[in-house]
Amino acid sequence: MFGKEPMESLDREALYFFHTYERIPLEIDRGEGVYLFAPDGKRYLDMFGGLAVNALGYAHPKVLEAIGRQARKYIHLSNYYLQEPQIQLAELLVKHSGFSKVFFTNSGTEAIEGAIKIARKWGSNRGKSEIISFTNAFHGRTMGALSMMDRPKYRDGYEPLLQNFRIIKFNDAQELRKAVGAKTLAVVTEFVQGEGGICPVSPEMSDEIDTLRKKFGFLLIADEIQSGIGRTGKLFGFGHYRASPDIVVVAKPLGGGLPLGAILGNSAV
Ligand SMILES: Cc1ncc(COP(=O)(O)O)c(C=O)c1O
Numbered sequence: 324m325f326g327k328e329p330m331e332s333l334d335r336e337a338l339y340f341f342h343t344y345e346r347i348p349l350e351i352d353r354g355e356g357v358y359l360f361a362p363d364g365k366r367y368l369d370m371f372g373g374l375a376v377n378a379l380g381y382a383h384p385k386v387l388e389a390i391g392r393q394a395r396k397y398i399h400l401s402n403y404y405l406q407e408p409q410i411q412l413a414e415l416l417v418k419h420s421g422f423s424k425v426f427f428t429n430s431g432t433e434a435i436e437g438a439i440k441i442a443r444k445w446g447s448n449r450g451k452s453e454i455i456s457f458t459n460a461f462h463g464r465t466m467g468a469l470s471m472m473d474r475p476k477y478r479d480g481y482e483p484l485l486q487n488f489r490i491i492k493f494n495d496a497q498e499l500r501k502a503v504g505a506k507t508l509a510v511v512t513e514f515v516q517g518e519g520g521i522c523p524v525s526p527e528m529s530d531e532i533d534t535l536r537k538k539f540g541f542l543l544i545a546d547e548i549q550s551g552i553g554r555t556g557k558l559f560g561f562g563h564y565r566a567s568p569d570i571v572v573v574a575k576p577l578g579g580g581l582p583l584g585a586i587l588g589n590s591a592v
Pocket residue numbers: 374430431432433435461462463464513517518546547548549550574575
């Protein structure tokens with residue numbers, strides 16, 4: 324069905340790779356707009372969109388021009404040097420998000436790890452240690468992210484995971500009321516669960532988080548890696564609610580296909 328070349332690639336992939344993904348037996352040669360092309364020229368409409376990464380499609384001239392221009396100057400410098408493009412992106416994010424501080428990462432899951440670290444540091448001298456997350460969430464594949472996810476598909480074989488994490492039923496305000504207390508450090512949520520099946524947080528749940536937050540003073544961390552950067556029609560998924568998170572993590576389309584994530588927050592954290 325997919326010709327000789329792709330099958331050869333599939334065999335070589337089977338030989339050389341750790342098998343963490345089940346791949347579609349289709350080799351891609353190039354992309355253009357919303358289309359992908361196989362080596363034999365056959366055109367496919369790409370419904371994956373790079374798993375919510377390729378917001379501007381493939382080979383967008385502005386993205387190609389920006390990458391080419393920057394690559395000719397330098398690709399990597401380390402964080403020891405000041406880098407004007409980094410600062411410009413931070414300024415853009417600050418201007419549009421309303422947050423005052425930015426930390427850049429290489430992926431979404433690292434942004435989640437960073438958010439956990441910021442929260443833990445914030446809670447370390449406040450007697451707060453427990454992070455609450457929700458069933459069916461997806462936050463990434465590193466150990467901190469996995470600690471906030473219940474699905475055996477992702478967790479099995481990797482335990483023990485991190486301590487002081489608790490996962491409660493998504494959109495169950497009563498269970499949240501029972502779980503939250505003085506030791507609660509943070510509640511972490513996608514305002515629209517992506518991998519979980521495009522499930523929005525209910526308005527009642529969002530209000531409950533807000534009420535409990537005022538009472539117990541925990542942080543609200545919004546995982547906007549899949550729902551952020553305009554994907555729901557607003558800059559962030561939480562923009563559809565009265566919610567005001569303390570920390571927001573973004574990634575996916577932020578780098579136009581290059582590996583890039585960011586943590587946004589205010590100076591209080
Ligand atoms: C909501 C959410 N959080 C975190 C991640 C992890 O991001 P990454 O794959 O860039 O590590 C994903 C990836 O699909 C995601 O959808």
